[in-house]
Amino acid sequence: MPLPSLSLLFLFTSLLIPSPISSSPVQDPELVVEDVHRAINASRRNLGYLSCGTGNPIDDCWRCDPNWEKNRQRLADCAIGFGKNAIGGRDGKIYVVTDSSDNDAVNPKPGTLRHAVIQDEPLWIIFARDMTIRLKEELIMNSFKTIDGRGASVHIAGGPCITIQYVTNIIIHGLNIHDCKQGGNAMVRDSPRHYGWRTISDGDGVSIFGGSHVWVDHNSLSNCNDGLVDAIHGSTAITISNNYMTHHDKVMLLGHSDSYTQDKNMQVTIAFNHFGEGLVQRMPRCRHGYFHVVNNDYTHWEMYAIGGSANPTINSQGNRFTAPNDRFSKEVKTH
Numbered sequence: 121m122p123l124p125s126l127s128l129l130f131l132f133t134s135l136l137i138p139s140p141i142s143s144s145p146v147q148d149p150e151l152v153v154e155d156v157h158r159a160i161n162a163s164r165r166n167l168g169y170l171s172c173g174t175g176n177p178i179d180d181c182w183r184c185d186p187n188w189e190k191n192r193q194r195l196a197d198c199a200i201g202f203g204k205n206a207i208g209g210r211d212g213k214i215y216v217v218t219d220s221s222d223n224d225a226v227n228p229k230p231g232t233l234r235h236a237v238i239q240d241e242p243l244w245i246i247f248a249r250d251m252t253i254r255l256k257e258e259l260i261m262n263s264f265k266t267i268d269g270r271g272a273s274v275h276i277a278g279g280p281c282i283t284i285q286y287v288t289n290i291i292i293h294g295l296n297i298h299d300c301k302q303g304g305n306a307m308v309r310d311s312p313r314h315y316g317w318r319t320i321s322d323g324d325g326v327s328i329f330g331g332s333h334v335w336v337d338h339n340s341l342s343n344c345n346d347g348l349v350d351a352i353h354g355s356t357a358i359t360i361s362n363n364y365m366t367h368h369d370k371v372m373l374l375g376h377s378d379s380y381t382q383d384k385n386m387q388v389t390i391a392f393n394h395f396g397e398g399l400v401q402r403m404p405r406c407r408h409g410y411f412h413v414v415n416n417d418y419t420h421w422e423m424y425a426i427g428g429s430a431n432p433t434i435n436s437q438g439n440r441f442t443a444p445n446d447r448f449s450k451e452v453k454t455h
């Protein structure tokens with residue numbers, strides 16, 4: 121099936137026709153895996169005395185630039201893996217969030233995060249200062265947006281959190297996302313021209329539903345009502361990298377049911393994450409698709425680390441697993 125052009129995808133999503141717009145999977149996922157190794161190798165080669173490199177190809181790509189703050193949008197070219205082509209708001213204006221409130225989910229005030237993420241144009245969203253944003257309802261994102269928390273301490277906490285539904289090209293970077301709660305039974309705006317009724321949401325940290333070209337990088341996530349990052353319903357072309365996850369039961373669900381075979385298209389890279397203190401299971405829990413789990417550090421789990429059903433391909437490479445002391449929880453994997 122030919123891939124619809126990006127502009128067409130954008131048109132569809134901005135009209136909010138809730139058709140599955142997930143892009144086609146790449147033909148040969150092993151090529152993407154090899155590309156990840158090439159990027160890691162290249163970063164390691166540049167390690168050395170007086171080099172700013174760390175061996176982490178994503179971080180080295182932007183942190184080695186002393187003027188990164190003036191060149192924020194370059195971050196969009198630093199991803200690796202299946203979500204590598206997520207450009208977020210790279211080609212748009214900078215939008216500065218100055219107001220931490222979220223009092224009206226239908227008519228959000230200019231200057232708020234919600235006002236920024238619903239716009240149709242591409243936007244690179246940054247924050248004027250440290251802030252805690254307690255959302256009134258799920259933050260329903262429109263396509264081609266980056267939320268970039270670098271340079272400020274930004275918490276999205278205590279209310280519903282981020283929803284990436286039937287949209288494409290999203291980057292979420294540098295946020296503290298925690299204590300996410302269920303929302304819903306309310307009207308919520310998802311674009312300048314449309315708002316609609318939301319039923320009860322799960323209370324995920326980041327919920328990806330029929331989304332594609334998504335990169336979730338360098339966030340700390342903990343203690344949410346459902347998953348920390350869940351990707352379901354035909355979502356694909358996703359990278360989840362450099363995140364620090366703690367204090368949570370069902371960490372990451374990739375594919376929600378064995379019978380939803382459209383998730384065969386799901387391709388996800390999980391790289392350089394630290395799965396830390398107080399985690400229980402699903403790091404990740406996979407169905408159907410292709411999952412490259414590479415160079416993650418697992419220091420705590422109470423039940424298991426990686427799980428799968430419905431014929432997923434899980435390519436686990438270079439991970440470090442430190443099993444818990446409990447002798448009934450030594451297994452890394454579960455079926």
Ligand SMILES: *[C@@H]1O[C@H](CO)[C@@H](O)[C@H](O)[C@H]1NC(C)=O
Nearest residue numbers: 154155156157158159160161
């Ligand atoms: C990366 O480096 C390793 C170790 O030197 C090597 O075995 C592997 O072939 C390299 N992979 C790529 C894709 O360059």
